[in-house]
Amino acid sequence: MNKQIIPRHFSTCPHDCPSACALDVEVLPHNKIGRIYGSEKQTYTAGVICAKVARYAERIHHKDRLTKPLLRKGEKGSGQWHEISWDEALDLTAEAFKKAETAYGSESIWPYYYAGTMGLVMRDGINRLRHAMKYSGFYSTICVTLARPGYIAGTGLLAGPDPREMAKSDCVVIWGTNAVATQVNVMTHAMRARKERGAKIVVIDIYQNATMQQADLALCLKPGSDGALACAVMHILFRDNLADRDYLERFSDCPNELEAYLKSRTPEWASAITGLTTDEIEHFAKLIGTTKKTFFRLGYGFTRQRNGSVAIHAATSIATVLGCWQYEGGGAFHNNGAIYHLNKTMIDGLDVIDPTIRMLDQSQIGRILTGDTQALRGGGPVKAMLIQSTNPVSVSPEQELVKKGFVRDDLFTVVHEQFMTDTAKMADVILPATMFLEHDDLYYGGGQQYLSYGKKLVEAPEGCKSNHEVICALAKRLGAEHAGFSMSPRAMIDWTLQNSGWGSLDQLAKDDLIDCQPDFETAHYLKGFNWPDGKYRFKVDWSQVPLANDGPMGPFADLPTLPDHWNVLESATKDYPFRLATSPSRQFLNSTFTETESSIKREGRPTVMIHPLDAAKMNIQEGDEVELSNERGAVRLHAHYFEGLQQGVLIAEGIWPNSAHPDGRGINTLTGADQAAPFGGAAFHDNHVAIRPYLQH
Ligand SMILES: Nc1nc2c(c(=O)[nH]1)N[C@H]1C(S)=C(S)[C@@H](COP(=O)(O)OP(=O)(O)OC[C@H]3O[C@@H](n4cnc5c(=O)[nH]c(N)nc54)[C@H](O)[C@@H]3O)O[C@H]1N2
Ligand SMILES: Nc1nc2c(c(=O)[nH]1)N[C@H]1C(S)=C(S)[C@@H](COP(=O)(O)OP(=O)(O)OC[C@H]3O[C@@H](n4cnc5c(=O)[nH]c(N)nc54)[C@H](O)[C@@H]3O)O[C@H]1N2
Numbered sequence: 001m002n003k004q005i006i007p008r009h010f011s012t013c014p015h016d017c018p019s020a021c022a023l024d025v026e027v028l029p030h031n032k033i034g035r036i037y038g039s040e041k042q043t044y045t046a047g048v049i050c051a052k053v054a055r056y057a058e059r060i061h062h063k064d065r066l067t068k069p070l071l072r073k074g075e076k077g078s079g080q081w082h083e084i085s086w087d088e089a090l091d092l093t094a095e096a097f098k099k100a101e102t103a104y105g106s107e108s109i110w111p112y113y114y115a116g117t118m119g120l121v122m123r124d125g126i127n128r129l130r131h132a133m134k135y136s137g138f139y140s141t142i143c144v145t146l147a148r149p150g151y152i153a154g155t156g157l158l159a160g161p162d163p164r165e166m167a168k169s170d171c172v173v174i175w176g177t178n179a180v181a182t183q184v185n186v187m188t189h190a191m192r193a194r195k196e197r198g199a200k201i202v203v204i205d206i207y208q209n210a211t212m213q214q215a216d217l218a219l220c221l222k223p224g225s226d227g228a229l230a231c232a233v234m235h236i237l238f239r240d241n242l243a244d245r246d247y248l249e250r251f252s253d254c255p256n257e258l259e260a261y262l263k264s265r266t267p268e269w270a271s272a273i274t275g276l277t278t279d280e281i282e283h284f285a286k287l288i289g290t291t292k293k294t295f296f297r298l299g300y301g302f303t304r305q306r307n308g309s310v311a312i313h314a315a316t317s318i319a320t321v322l323g324c325w326q327y328e329g330g331g332a333f334h335n336n337g338a339i340y341h342l343n344k345t346m347i348d349g350l351d352v353i354d355p356t357i358r359m360l361d362q363s364q365i366g367r368i369l370t371g372d373t374q375a376l377r378g379g380g381p382v383k384a385m386l387i388q389s390t391n392p393v394s395v396s397p398e399q400e401l402v403k404k405g406f407v408r409d410d411l412f413t414v415v416h417e418q419f420m421t422d423t424a425k426m427a428d429v430i431l432p433a434t435m436f437l438e439h440d441d442l443y444y445g446g447g448q449q450y451l452s453y454g455k456k457l458v459e460a461p462e463g464c465k466s467n468h469e470v471i472c473a474l475a476k477r478l479g480a481e482h483a484g485f486s487m488s489p490r491a492m493i494d495w496t497l498q499n500s501g502w503g504s505l506d507q508l509a510k511d512d513l514i515d516c517q518p519d520f521e522t523a524h525y526l527k528g529f530n531w532p533d534g535k536y537r538f539k540v541d542w543s544q545v546p547l548a549n550d551g552p553m554g555p556f557a558d559l560p561t562l563p564d565h566w567n568v569l570e571s572a573t574k575d576y577p578f579r580l581a582t583s584p585s586r587q588f589l590n591s592t593f594t595e596t597e598s599s600i601k602r603e604g605r606p607t608v609m610i611h612p613l614d615a616a617k618m619n620i621q622e623g624d625e626v627e628l629s630n631e632r633g634a635v636r637l638h639a640h641y642f643e644g645l646q647q648g649v650l651i652a653e654g655i656w657p658n659s660a661h662p663d664g665r666g667i668n669t670l671t672g673a674d675q676a677a678p679f680g681g682a683a684f685h686d687n688h689v690a691i692r693p694y695l696q697h
């Protein structure tokens, strides 16, 4: 057979995923793409990508893509729109912002964004506009402030051993990440270790997800109990003389104090908290205690509990007690954010920051838009918003409040989007956005070590503009001043590379990639951890944790100083006897891909998994429509019997569009926006709820 050869071009996946895969994209005539493949030349991607991005043609060429600016007619959310020109849309927006500023001050405008694209130019340019205009600040809390502090509390730095070393481990502990669904490349390297070296794969999660099904040792514990497991494991390691005392002496702050303190953290104590048997805990401790090349791959899952920062610190501490950091294929990894040391001055407008401007918490958007004085940090109301690359009406906690905020008649909302999302539906003005293959950008991997180029490969549909174009066009109308507003994305990438010590765009355009992996000794902290005394900290002064962010905000509760189980969870009660986690689905990425047929077909419908014994107690049959409820609201979906979780735990996978639920209330109706310690962040998997059959009236 004579196969026609379709040209493939390099790109980078822009989605909010630690893998940031390097891609080979089939480019067809007439601005069409074919299939997308994983690039072989990027050694972490190693030719493998997830299915939903492989079939990206379905998304980029989707018939429902937004291509015309729209102005609301009728009530907010009525679904009726006028088509308008780009000039009209931008003029209207600029006028509304100026009006709000004149009447209520610059902080009444809140530019709001997230990681729909991880491209630095397109994602973060909105910050340049807000800094130049002194608009309210965006304190990014989702994914960041519950996870990172706990890792950094020990190591002093958000970086770790080369994730490719998982392939050289004798044991890979996949903890709180459903890697098969959310970052498939972890599996590539872990499986290689199993195949080539007979390595064991341990998975620690709260349900038997696709990743746990691949495990040699599966630990299915109660939500929010990871700190207890970690402490009992360290107790056993000291008890059985499996701790590396020489390493601890040289590289940790207070090993003797830790050992003494852990005496009471017995397997029996942890068994009662985790729901694991003491045998399971002993077995896990023995396995890693006798396997120096153990790689702890710590994901986001267990940090989406109110005690998450304390728990990830406890888990990271095991690697130190064992001295795993010393070995190739050993150590603990969460994210590589710190290795890139990018100078973001031009993109973010860091040189025009006014530090007196208030920061508003991303997770608290519902409270902010409904006038909660604490969430508004004592300032005036938010009157106008520019929203790019995020879908808060679907993904943010306390959805009832979020919706109440967005229907406000006195709030002007402009949403820059690719699709008619739950958030776009609530806009006054909608602006159609380009997709990653239609603009230039620069990406880095949180879960690996590459800076990676994403070049424009096809023309956007007529009518779509990139985030950068919108920000620059608004800046002009608003009189915002910064050199970045007159640069092209390519010039911006070049400036950023040159000022960060990573060469230039010319070089990147030739190579596509820069491998930023630090040397072995640095990555494994063999020259010392990133504290003045070079020692890993078991004992944490949380106020001193350098979170590379805009926080801290507070005040927050006191945290334990040594690794522990910290019981600040949203515990089950008589009225709300179940604990619900809203874990990610495989075919969606947050609320993205909920518009593509193939993903919807594979996911089915909004579902909650329940243990059959619980279901029997609650009179719930397989497939029944049920209602989940708590203080924050109620959600309707269908029950599915599932034995792979502990009784009392419920799992609802995926963030379905609100309209996929019978009465338009999405899963985040049930999640809370209280600021978890130490620096805030929404505890998406830490909810108490009631469940009952939904009876039609
Ligand atoms: N297919 C797909 N891929 C994605 C995403 C998606 O929605 N879908 N989201 C992307 C984004 S934005 C992110 S941040 C990453 C997140 O990806 P992950 O690092 O995988 O983190 P989570 O999505 O929070 O959840 C991971 C697992 O943690 C489990 N978990 C919940 N509570 C606990 C607990 O207390 N202890 C333990 N041990 N486990 C717990 C959940 O059940 C889930 O199986 O994935 C990205 N990739
Ligand atoms: N219940 C529950 N809720 C959760 C989570 C959970 O596990 N459970 N996970 C949380 C997590 S980890 C995260 S990170 C958040 C993510 O929440 P979001 O950041 O809102 O992510 P998405 O839902 O993927 O929405 C991104 C939107 O950006 C748009 N977009 C993509 N590229 C561009 C672009 O170049 N320009 C513009 N203008 N728009 C673009 C997409 O069309 C999409 O609608 O959700 C959180 N919400």
Ligand code: SF4
Pocket (backbone or CB within 6 Å): 013, 014, 015, 017, 018, 019, 020, 021, 049, 050, 051, 053, 182, 183, 184, 185, 589
């Ligand atoms: S695994 Fe993550 S980074 Fe890789 S292609 Fe899929 S969504 Fe993109």
Ligand SMILES: [Mo]
Pocket (backbone or CB within 6 Å): 016, 142, 143
């Ligand atoms: Mo995320």
